[in-house]
Amino acid sequence: MKEKISHKGLDHEELLLFEIGGLNKSGVDFPETQGYEQRIGSSYEDKEIGIPGLSEPEAVRHYVRLSRKNYSIDAGMYPLGSCTMKHNPRLNEKLARLKGFSDIHPLQPVSTCQGALELIHEISLWLKELTGMSAIAMSPKAGAQGELCGMMAIKQALKSKGQESRKKVLVPDSAHGTNPATAAFLGFEVITIKSTVAGRLDLKDFKSKIDKKFAAAMITNPNTCGLFEKDIIKISEIIHQNGGYLYCDGANFNALVGKIKPGDMGIDAMHINLHKTFSTPHGGGGPGSGPVVFSDKLASFCPAPKIEKIGNKFEIFENENNENLLESFGRLSAFHGQMGMYVRALSYMLSHGADGLRQVSEDAVLSANYIKSSLEDVMSSAYEGYCMHEVLFNDDFLKDTDVETLDFAKALIDKGYHPMTIYFPLIVHGALLVEPTETESKFSIDQFILTMKDLVNKTQSDSDSFKSAPKFTPVRRLDETKAAREPILRWKKETIIAAE
Numbered sequence: 060m061k062e063k064i065s066h067k068g069l070d071h072e073e074l075l076l077f078e079i080g081g082l083n084k085s086g087v088d089f090p091e092t093q094g095y096e097q098r099i100g101s102s103y104e105d106k107e108i109g110i111p112g113l114s115e116p117e118a119v120r121h122y123v124r125l126s127r128k129n130y131s132i133d134a135g136m137y138p139l140g141s142c143t144m145k146h147n148p149r150l151n152e153k154l155a156r157l158k159g160f161s162d163i164h165p166l167q168p169v170s171t172c173q174g175a176l177e178l179i180h181e182i183s184l185w186l187k188e189l190t191g192m193s194a195i196a197m198s199p200k201a202g203a204q205g206e207l208c209g210m211m212a213i214k215q216a217l218k219s220k221g222q223e224s225r226k227k228v229l230v231p232d233s234a235h236g237t238n239p240a241t242a243a244f245l246g247f248e249v250i251t252i253k254s255t256v257a258g259r260l261d262l263k264d265f266k267s268k269i270d271k272k273f274a275a276a277m278i279t280n281p282n283t284c285g286l287f288e289k290d291i292i293k294i295s296e297i298i299h300q301n302g303g304y305l306y307c308d309g310a311n312f313n314a315l316v317g318k319i320k321p322g323d324m325g326i327d328a329m330h331i332n333l334h335k336t337f338s339t340p341h342g343g344g345g346p347g348s349g350p351v352v353f354s355d356k357l358a359s360f361c362p363a364p365k366i367e368k369i370g371n372k373f374e375i376f377e378n379e380n381n382e383n384l385l386e387s388f389g390r391l392s393a394f395h396g397q398m399g400m401y402v403r404a405l406s407y408m409l410s411h412g413a414d415g416l417r418q419v420s421e422d423a424v425l426s427a428n429y430i431k432s433s434l435e436d437v438m439s440s441a442y443e444g445y446c447m448h449e450v451l452f453n454d455d456f457l458k459d460t461d462v463e464t465l466d467f468a469k470a471l472i473d474k475g476y477h478p479m480t481i482y483f484p485l486i487v488h489g490a491l492l493v494e495p496t497e498t499e500s501k502f503s504i505d506q507f508i509l510t511m512k513d514l515v516n517k518t519q520s521d522s523d524s525f526k527s528a529p530k531f532t533p534v535r536r537l538d539e540t541k542a543a544r545e546p547i548l549r550w551k552k553e554t555i556i557a558a559e
């Protein structure tokens with residue numbers, strides 16, 4: 060090895076496995092197989108496969124060191140707006156590890172996994188009750204795939220009525236990028252709707268864009284500005300009078316859960332991010348899960364599989380020829396969805412109960428408004444009045460400094476916080492979107508507020524320092540665009556540093 064690796068404090072710089080491992084090293088020694096005849100003919104190989112070996116302590120250190128670089132909700136506040144980074148209760152983890160849930164296979168006979176099917180059925184009932192909707196597709200793997208699922212059902216419904224000429228999907232300019240991407244992916248034409256100066260959908264613009272080709276609108280409520288779309292009933296009436304469907308992006312359900320039912324707002328389909336509202340880990344910590352609920356009108360178009368209770372038994376309907384699935388758009392994905400996430404989410408629901416879930420949304424909204432009113436004097440709120448579960452600032456408070464939103468967010472890292480969401484939604488200049496969630500204590504929120512105030516002061520007294528932040532991280536300013544556009548996902552042998 061040529062260069063000395065630089066460590067910081069007790070945190071170690073870590074090379075790639077390929078760089079520290081060696082082809083002749085191994086953590087385990089298997090004896091040569093004896094008297095075994097291979098039966099795979101010309102596919103048989105006994106050459107090196109080029110995977111580096113490590114001794115056991117080297118392997119353990121490698122992964123422990125990497126894990127220490129991973130900021131998480133277990134390490135500190137994670138005020139990433141729109142993402143609902145709340146505490147993941149350990150009870151959920153314990154239940155998800157029960158053998159009857161964790162050691163099953165999607166192809167095993169249904170008679171041998173009745174408990175798991177009952178659990179999927181039970182969580183379906185809770186989600187339908189909480190949303191006031193009549194059908195559900197459990198299989199989508201995240202919010203974005205849930206959007207795809209909901210819009211595929213809408214497409215199928217239009218097809219069944221011979222209305223394939225309805226091609227236009229209306230999406231507010233504040234929407235999450237997955238909304239227009241989903242509509243475009245399915246061959247719809249995306250029409251953007253303006254927002255008002257109050258941060259809500261512009262009803263006049265909305266009405267003016269509805270014509271004979273109108274298929275659906277995709278609306279987020281509360282929207283990505285953290286505001287409730289007060290006209291939602293009127294919006295849904297207009298949509299239905301004009302023969303369209305209302306898809307709701309339910310990523311912000313944490314602000315509503317237990318308080319109001321989306322079904323009462325005239326919504327036809329909505330995804331629920333279990334990994335946001337129902338506390339299943341995400342953001343590097345676990346897979347997502349995005350079940351979609353449907354109104355009566357769309358219920359029959361929802362995808363396979365369906366889990367139903369017949370007498371005392373649970374059955375899976377998965378064949379499209381099944382009489383329960385004749386209008387279904389088919390299958391969205393292999394198997395039944397993210398079992399581990401269902402267990403965690405149901406554990407969360409049952410441990411909170413109906414009253415506890417209502418408390419969740421009330422506390423989430425209270426936390427965000429506490430931050431809003433505490434910082435309003437020193438920062439600049441994007442919109443007046445109360446917010447829902449997240450608070451949106453613009454960059455007016457940085458106007459006479461050299462500091463930009465990105466610099467401000469980077470400086471927060473040096474203070475021990477994952478940055479808030481920045482530059483989203485796009486309609487607010489230099490947006491900073493803060494979502495504390497209900498699981499932060501008042502002490503922790505107060506500390507965050509003090510830190511934010513300190514930073515705002517510093518933008519006046521020492522604005523230069525922001526350009527070089529973060530100072531204390533293992534890597535500092537990254538070219539994030541380049542990393543996203545030209546990711547290096549494959550290790551090449553030439554780059555090896557420490558060969559055997």
Ligand SMILES: *Cc1c(COP(=O)(O)O)cnc(C)c1O
Nearest residue numbers: 141201202203235308310332347
């Ligand atoms: C998180 C989010 C999504 C996408 O959900 P994923 O589970 O990340 O795919 C869509 N819309 C909004 C508003 C979101 O916050």
